[in-house]
Amino acid sequence: MQNEKLRFLQRVFGHTKLQNNGIELNVRCPKCTPPNRRDKLKMNIRLDKDLYHCWVCDLKGRNLGRLIKMFDRSAVHEYYDKFSNFRFEKIETVELPVELPDDYRLVMENLWDPEACQIRKYCISRGILDSLIWRYRIGYSSNFKFRRRAIMPSFDREGKLNYWTARSIDSSNDFKYMNAKASKKEIIFNDIDVDWESDYLFIVEGPLDLVKCYYLNSTSILGSRLSVDTLLFQEIVRNGMDVILSFDPDAWKKQATTADLLCSYGVNVCFANTESGDVGDLNPKDVVNLYNNKVLYNNQFGMLKTMIERL
Numbered sequence: 375m376q377n378e379k380l381r382f383l384q385r386v387f388g389h390t391k392l393q394n395n396g397i398e399l400n401v402r403c404p405k406c407t408p409p410n411r412r413d414k415l416k417m418n419i420r421l422d423k424d425l426y427h428c429w430v431c432d433l434k435g436r437n438l439g440r441l442i443k444m445f446d447r448s449a450v451h452e453y454y455d456k457f458s459n460f461r462f463e464k465i466e467t468v469e470l471p472v473e474l475p476d477d478y479r480l481v482m483e484n485l486w487d488p489e490a491c492q493i494r495k496y497c498i499s500r501g502i503l504d505s506l507i508w509r510y511r512i513g514y515s516s517n518f519k520f521r522r523r524a525i526m527p528s529f530d531r532e533g534k535l536n537y538w539t540a541r542s543i544d545s546s547n548d549f550k551y552m553n554a555k556a557s558k559k560e561i562i563f564n565d566i567d568v569d570w571e572s573d574y575l576f577i578v579e580g581p582l583d584l585v586k587c588y589y590l591n592s593t594s595i596l597g598s599r600l601s602v603d604t605l606l607f608q609e610i611v612r613n614g615m616d617v618i619l620s621f622d623p624d625a626w627k628k629q630a631t632t633a634d635l636l637c638s639y640g641v642n643v644c645f646a647n648t649e650s651g652d653v654g655d656l657n658p659k660d661v662v663n664l665y666n667n668k669v670l671y672n673n674q675f676g677m678l679k680t681m682i683e684r685l
């Protein structure tokens with residue numbers, strides 16, 4: 375296996391040098407060394423622990439898949455499936471039929487209908503403008519259960535419906551959200567919109583927060599937990615993604631434990647939180663600013679250090 379792994383890494387990194395009794399592999403650093411400098415092998419990989427560290431620019435990590443992704447995106451899955459130290463139990467998916475109400479229709483295609491106009495009015499009051507209503511396929515239904523609810527469908531990467539959530543437009547309604555009867559662990563909300571070849575994934579709590587993340591590669595955990603046995607967690611690790619967490623201010627503890635868990639799997643985690651209020655209260659450009667001002671989470675010192683750095 376070790377030989378096979380070595381051959382794989384040599385194929386990915388090209389010019390390499392094995393040293394220290396075969397425990398370390400030196401390769402070119404993708405960050406500080408241009409591809410034509412094949413003689414400069416300053417990136418050091420510990421083959422037994424899958425750690426990497428560049429002696430020049432200090433690029434380092436505990437997730438070799440992340441470094442591989444910087445060289446050859448197409449090799450990342452092969453690395454995780456064959457050689458990674460991180461193993462997951464396969465998630466048993468229960469194929470529950472997820473269905474939208476029969477008369478589900480897009481709000482923006484039915485603006486002649488007063489019911490659609492009510493949903494649109496609510497969306498606009500939340501800063502969800504027409505382009506976003508289109509983009510997130512927000513729809514409605516006259517079915518009694520769904521009346522006066524903004525329905526947001528979710529599709530898997532093959533384009534198959536895997537979830538929906540329906541938000542009441544009436545603040546007096548105690549049942550804010552109605553959700554599809556599918557396990558949140560087994561789905562990634564609007565996986566169809568996620569670019570797994572990207573370097574990062576921006577994660578928010580609620581679906582209405584997600585709408586504001588239009589410019590970012592993003593998904594929502596639907597108010598649930600990002601635990602190791604969720605498809606989302608496993609795909610983050612398997613695709614060598616960096617993660618930016620932007621949970622609501624009242625969920626800072628959940629954000630910190632989620633960050634610790636991701637870090638334990640070698641994922642680089644950043645925080646991007648608003649001073650006050652939720653991501654859902656911002657406009658999409660403000661969310662980009664939030665992303666640009668993200669702070670690297672340092673799990674050695676935990677939440678405290680990250681909070682101090684923000685001051």
Ligand SMILES: [Zn+2]
Nearest residue numbers: 403406428431
């Ligand atoms: Zn470097």
